Amino acid sequence: MTAPIIDVKSLDKFYQSYQALYNITLSVEVGEFIALVGPSGCGKTSLLKILAGFEDFNSGTLKLEGKDMREVPPSERPTRMVFQKLALFPHKTVFDNIAFPLKIAKRPKIEIDKKVRQMLELMHLKEEYLNRYPAQLSGGEQQRVALARSLVSSPSILLLDEPLSALDVKLKKSLQAELKRLHRIVGTSFVHVTHDLEEAMMLADRICVMKDGHILQIGAPNDIYYRPEHPFVAGFIGETNLLPTKLTYDENGANFATPGINCNAPIVPAPQLATSLDSNQALLMIRPELISINANTTKDCQMKGEVTEFFVKGATIQYRLRVLGLENEITVDTPSTAEVPISVGQAVRLDFDLNDIFILGA
Amino acid sequence: MSYYRFETRLANFILYGSVIITLVFFYIPIATLVAFSFTESRFLTFPIEGFSLKWYGALFAEKNFLPALWGSLKLAFIVTILSTILGCAAAVAWMRFKFRFQRTFQALTFAPLLFPQLMLGVVMLLWFSILGNFFGFSMSLWSAVLGHVVYITPFALIIIAVQIHGFDDTLEDAARDSGCSNWEVLREITIPILWPGIFSAGIFAFLLSWGNFYLTYSLSGTSRTLPTFVFSGIANGSSPIFPALATLTFIPAMLLVGLADFFRRRAADRLKSGPTDI
């Protein structure tokens, strides 16, 4: 197993008296695509800037490619950054923009020319753009020039600071696909900062969810989605059901008890228990798409409820239900049909499997 | 890595050093004057002999001084009011409207700034002399007022125009939407927000007029103003009276500039938006 290319240990960051990062520990493998996700103010951008060298940190260690980066300026790190506002040099042509890092590194002209053209091809940019200025290109084209400039010197780490957040939906979707393709081709390690968890799930090998300067969870997209260790993480993407539940332990393992839910054997499968549980008061999480309404076969657990509202969302129909014994409403997503099969006020039976639940700390 | 360190140190040295040198440079004559105003002796030699305030007294005793001071003050007040009003109006015309020949208007109102002051004074002097011969009047405070207004209004204009540039006119829309009449919108929204610019422009205009030499010298004729007082005085031989005078003129200027800065900062704080993202 090779050493991680980014190795952060117990890193703290203060801005004057305000602590922006608490005890951050993170390691990124060579060639990995990792996303830093969280709401505004969670510290993800600070962390990115620290990796790039634009901000210093107060305690802990940061190693890139195995070397300690304390006191190393951005120009000497193996990182390249794509800025949120792109930061393309307005007074230089597209060619000069992309060639800039190579020119600084004093590469011979022939090599610069070759590599710039390679980048053009990689980014699907037209050759006649070379002599144009950034202002003359469209938003998507400018994005690709910015990416080209960052990748032209084949850095081992690419840092992306919410590069897609200002774009409209269509452009965003196409560039998201571009990023994923780039990552597969180029093989550079990507660190991508975004506030959009859906984007992170689409692109990243692993996701690091942050809030208020802390890392809440690091894991593969599936883990984050189906096994969130923290209620915030659970609620950060899509909709989910979080029901208070009480745990008791016996020779079978962990038993859960939630009013309104009837199970044959309410034993939590071991992988569905959060590792950070510290009390018997817990939350039971189940994703809306994993609950069936009036299914033909019964599953491990059942609830009885009444539909209070439904929303047609295109590919799915979402129902809100009131379940006897439960204070919260239940949300269920079912695949869409031409006609809404269930109406408001109807009583239904809800089923779900034990393997689809997750118990996390409150 | 050590090159980076070296470079940072060198850059800081150059940058901070140049600021310090520039500030020192700017204040050498001012500090010299202030220091000399307290000398005991009649002669302006260094090192300063003794410490005395007698030259301030001698200054006020000079029979031409108070009339000249009063003349300059009158001049400055009138010019300030006129320049600020005209500059404000012109700034609005510059920034909020579009009209035919706007470029010409802008060029014309901006042009006096670019005239070397002496040239402006000469040109206006010629004109006033001819007018004077024709209509039978001579140069007085009013010719100086006009000269100052022509020269200083562009400055006031620019300061206010900058303030207008960042003006968010949706605030006016909101006010009108809440039922305000045009006059009320002006009074309650527009002017309060533009006030820092207008106030700074006024202070700037006052100081420019107060400290102006070339134009006043050319255009005030026989009326008494500080520049003529100083120029004729120095021509007759230097004496510590003039450093004392200088110090006296610096004090109100310094106070006014400090005041303007205080107001500007207070207004800027009020307009600051919410927390910034990390």
Next chain:
Amino acid sequence: MRIKNITWTDPKLQILTLPLLVVLFLFFLIPFAMTVMLSFQITKYYQVVWSWDLTTWKDVFTHSYYWVIMARTLKMAMICVVLCVSLSLPVAYALVNRIPSMENHVKILIVFAFLADAILKTFGWVLFFDRSGVLNGFLEMLGFGPAASDILFTPTAAIIGMVYNLLPYTIFTIYLSMARIDRDLIAAAYDSGASKFRTFWEITLPLSKPGLLAGAVLVFVLGLGAFLEPKIMGGGTAPLAAELIRQTFETRVNWPLGASLTILVIGIGALTLIFFGYLLIKLTKLQENTT
């Protein structure tokens, strides 16, 4: 902010612009036109004779005396431009990038120094540079011997005085230009491996060109009309155009000649202005197109 179209028939526009236009017309344009007219007259026995011809202009262009002075004036103005721009660059950069907290205070200090009366400040310089003045006093204390510096009444002193009065203009314009540069651009340059000086050369300096140009033009045009500094600090040994003009009016009482010389100086200034102003507009258009 919305810009509203308006026509000259609208009383709003009239109120805003006419008073100033009237003042400028009567006391700026007309005097200027009159000066132009005067330059086409001649003088006899200290009286202006209205004879529309080019005698005075011929005088101006044929006497080498005037050319020498104009050349000297132009040279001094150019030296001022170079000095002002070079000295302003680090100061403006420092104001933008190094002292955000003190920035306003420094600006205030500079503005204040700028606004104090010109003649008094020049007098202050005289006291400083005088044989028995402050500078020599300090040098003497340091052991340099009495009357060590003799700068006063030389062209060098005149230049120091001119730069002193013109420096705020370039500091201001270059500062404005630099402040508008997106910080991310500089960060991107560092990120691409550029050193600080390289970044300054490749990014900051080119993007400050508008401010540099504007400041240079301002200093040049204003330097053309310099009067006090060469006279008082330079001792009048090498008279410049403004001094010449003053003499022509006051001592020689030759108004047409004075008028034509004035027009000449203003003309050179105006041409410079128009030419570089045009260049400036083109430059800013190119750089205004940022995302």
